[in-house]
Amino acid sequence: MLTRPDPGSVTILFEGAPIRARAGESVASALLAAGILAVRTTPVSGAPRGPFCMMGACFDCLAVVDGVGGVQTCLVPVREGMRIERQHGARDVAAEDAA
Amino acid sequence: MRVDLAIIGAGPAGIAAATEARAHGLSVLVLDENPAPGGRIWQAIEARAAKDDEDRAAQEAVRAFRASGAEARFGATVWCVEPEGRVYWSEQGRARDAEATQVLIATGTTERPLPIPGWTLPGVMTVGAAQIALKTGGLVPDRDVWIAGQGPLLLLYATQALAAGGRIAGVLDLAEPSGRRRALAHLPAALRAPSYLARGVAWRLALRRAGVPWIRAAEIRAEGAARLERIRFVADGAVHTRPASLLLLHDGVIPSVQITRALGCAHVWDEAQRCWKPTTDMWGRSSHARIAIAGDGAGVGGAAVAALSGRIAALGIAAALGRLGEAARDSAAAPLLAARAKHLAVRPFLDTLFAPLPIRPEDDTILCRCEEVTAGRVREAVALGCLGANQLKSFTRAGMGPCQGRMCGPSVAAVIAAERGVPVQEVEPYRLRFPTKPLTLGELAALHEQEEALEPHTS
Structure with a gap:
């Protein structure tokens, strides 16, 4: 696991539950700090996946951020009150547009 | 938007090129998908406290870049570059474009994949990923964290993690023992740049002093139901199983060729580093007249080489645009070329010592x-x-x-x-095509809005 002494002063919501984050870090980094390793399930087999490369190359850290799916959470800096949900399978753009 | 030079990537190469190009009066646009300059090696360098001279030099380079007058856009994901110089990117969910006389691609590297059984389980990440988490989030490894593979970044990360108060259960060295012997032949040339060797020795000593087990291993597997729970490996002829909360893999880095491949630039196989890289001349010019490449994306040489290559490429581009005479270009470039050659002297040694692992995955991997x-x-x-x-x-x-x-x-x-x-x-590699990053139609439509805003219709 990855840990740190100072949890940070920013609060984001993962699946509705608040977690602490550090200003300037990515969403994926904040999730790892909270012990959340799996952020999505794959469209092919439904297997759980989580951050792998942390640099925008692998697309394994995709999640729904403030209602928008398919977001590379390792590239998005945390913002106070940000809502993160697990992404199940492929991004559903039609459902996002309807929402 | 119209600029003399568009630079993709704000790591050591991109930063140095932008600063140098601005010094010769070029208008410069820099695009990077990260929130701040620095690339991988200098990631979050503005937010961190400098811990050595290297960090201080990096901070100075970023300060000079910030003050250079280059237009820097962060959170800007480039998804297309045309050979004639038009660059397209997305920023906050909206597509943008710019026309550049010259384009410099400085997109660096990605880690070479190390496919082992179970490497898709949550809890298996790359060493580079953990290093980014350390640099940007202050995250350190704790309890049952294993590192496996080979390469200088593995040693560097382990040392940095320990210095930051982290704990590592062990390092599984997967390198073939013969690499060390073969590397010795390149040692005399490597002594032209002794600082690399000194650093490597210091890293190994730091790990030994901290009591981190260093295990020569093979056939490593990651196991668990919904996440990593344990690792299994062969060492000293026996199979070992250890509990694991996190497994970090590494097998060196390779040039990120997504954009240069999609552009159709010529590429050449680098046998020493076992990877493809774009063909470049001494100024970093690719097989396309308007496209140059600098930094590790043109062949892995490390941060110092990348910064020098960025400046050299900028001098070449300034001369090509008529902002610098050839004689002035050559005299400015001479010391940079000499310094680059000195740094590169260590590569044959490092490339042999840290030769990539053979790829022989099991059928179910x-x-x-x-x-x-x-x-x-x-x-x-x-x-x-x-x-x-x-x-x-x-x-x-x-x-x-x-x-x-x-x-x-x-x-x-x-x-x-x-x-x-x-x-x-x-074997013919993947033919890559733009957009090199996923793009929605909604994002693309914003490109049209941008054009309308610039050139209103008068119907």
């Missing part, structure tokens, strides 16, 4: 993480007559997921080559 294609399915496709990576797409969908072959390209090519019994450079 996933190679393409996106489409979940195993090595066994790749072998079946070759048995049915598949000759190269592009044909493999039709057989298996390998390389057709969102990462567009970034995570499977090298291992897929290696497995096809082994099955066919040909050298890997004879």
